[in-house]
Amino acid sequence: MExxxxxxxxxxxxxxxxxxxxxxxxxxxxxxxxxxQLGISQPQTSKHLRILYDAGLVTVTIDANRxxxxxxxxxxxxxxxxxxxxxxxxxxxxxxxTFLAESQREENGS
Amino acid sequence: MExxxxxxxxxxxxxxxxxxxxxxxxxxxxxxxxxxQLGISQPQTSKHLRILYDAGLVTVTIDANRxxxxxxxxxxxxxxxxxxxxxxxxxxxxxxxTFLAESQREENGS
DNA sequence: TTTGAATATTCCCAATTAGGAATATTCTGA
DNA sequence: TCAGAATATTCCTAATTGGGAATATTCAAA
Numbered sequence: 001m002e003x004x005x006x007x008x009x010x011x012x013x014x015x016x017x018x019x020x021x022x023x024x025x026x027x028x029x030x031x032x033x034x035x036x037q038l039g040i041s042q043p044q045t046s047k048h049l050r051i052l053y054d055a056g057l058v059t060v061t062i063d064a065n066r067x068x069x070x071x072x073x074x075x076x077x078x079x080x081x082x083x084x085x086x087x088x089x090x091x092x093x094x095x096x097x098t099f100l101a102e103s104q105r106e107e108n109g110s
Numbered sequence: 111m112e113x114x115x116x117x118x119x120x121x122x123x124x125x126x127x128x129x130x131x132x133x134x135x136x137x138x139x140x141x142x143x144x145x146x147q148l149g150i151s152q153p154q155t156s157k158h159l160r161i162l163y164d165a166g167l168v169t170v171t172i173d174a175n176r177x178x179x180x181x182x183x184x185x186x187x188x189x190x191x192x193x194x195x196x197x198x199x200x201x202x203x204x205x206x207x208t209f210l211a212e213s214q215r216e217e218n219g220s
Numbered sequence: 221t222t223t224g225a226a227t228a229t230t231c232c233c234a235a236t237t238a239g240g241a242a243t244a245t246t247c248t249g250a
Numbered sequence: 251t252c253a254g255a256a257t258a259t260t261c262c263t264a265a266t267t268g269g270g271a272a273t274a275t276t277c278a279a280a
Contacts, residue, residue, distance in 0.1 A: 002128040009128075013120035014238080018112040025199045031257055044239060046258055051237095065247050065256055073196075080193060086186065089135045124268080141227055154269060156228055161267095175226055175277050 005078055011055035016040060017048050024058065024071035031067065115188055121165035126150060127158050134168060134181035141177065 012018060019038055023029055029037070035045040049069055052058045057075045061068040122128060129148055133139055139147075145155040159179055162168045167185045171178040 002125040002132075006123050006125045006128055009119045010123035013116050013123045015112040015116045016238090018116055018119075022112075022196070025196055032255090041240075042257070043241085043259080047238080050258080067257070076193065076196065079189070083186065083190060083193075086132070086135055086183075126268090142225090151270075152227070153229080153271085157268080160228080177227070 005082055008055060008057075008075075008078060011051055011057060014048070014051075016044070017052060020045075020048060020052065021057065021071060024069060028061070028068040028070045030069070034069070115192055118165060118167075118185075118188060121161055121167060124158070124161075126154070127162060130155075130158060130162065131167065131181060134179060138171070138178040138180045140179070144179070 012021070016038060020029075020034060023034060023037060031042060031045050031049065034049075035042045038045070049058065052069075053060065055075070057072055059070050059072050061070065122131070126148060130139075130144060133144060133147060141152060141155050141159065144159075145152045148155065159168065163170065165185070167182055169180050169182050171180065
């Protein structure tokens, strides 16, 4: 169950890859373009893109000599679903805490 | 910048830790309770909780012999903020893609 | 004060990973 | 066809990590 979500988080658990995804948010990028923009080597860029690709986060379009990488935005949706799932019970807990805190204050006769 | 978010993702990038957080969503747990519930060893449970604690995701209340772990729900907020940030430009891209796809269809006289 | 429960830590091992360097592969343009 | 650009892959190393086993620590109850 959680394996899938955990591997999505794993793919996102790197500063360079986060920056890549943020770049891809606006437009497509080739490998060399990204490497220059991020100030990292071309092989490292390829490796990180490979990890994002394996995680289903990007798509590749072969364009003659180069590859255009694009964000697969729906791949981030499980993340939103999980947050929604988490928020449900959590907000009940938060309300409970607020209630208890207020009860406490009333007991103390504030 | 992204280092902080990346380390949050790193803390979430494990199935057992995700399950832990989902358990903590409803109530507090002691280490042994969690270990039994998850079917993993006590030392492993302690180690994972330590990682969640270092990431600021849980709080600990020392209660005599045991520790009660609780979810620090606001620690997940950077995740929501990032999704909001990402969604902004992304939805513009999505609308562009939809527009281009429709234009294409019209050109083909569908 | 001693026993045992609850928890954290340490040591070990196998697996993974980020990064650098070098190289292989594929394709374009002359 | 050949030189060079764009990209991927492999090899290497150091660091990190999850898990098991053993042990240390802390505290409560008898």
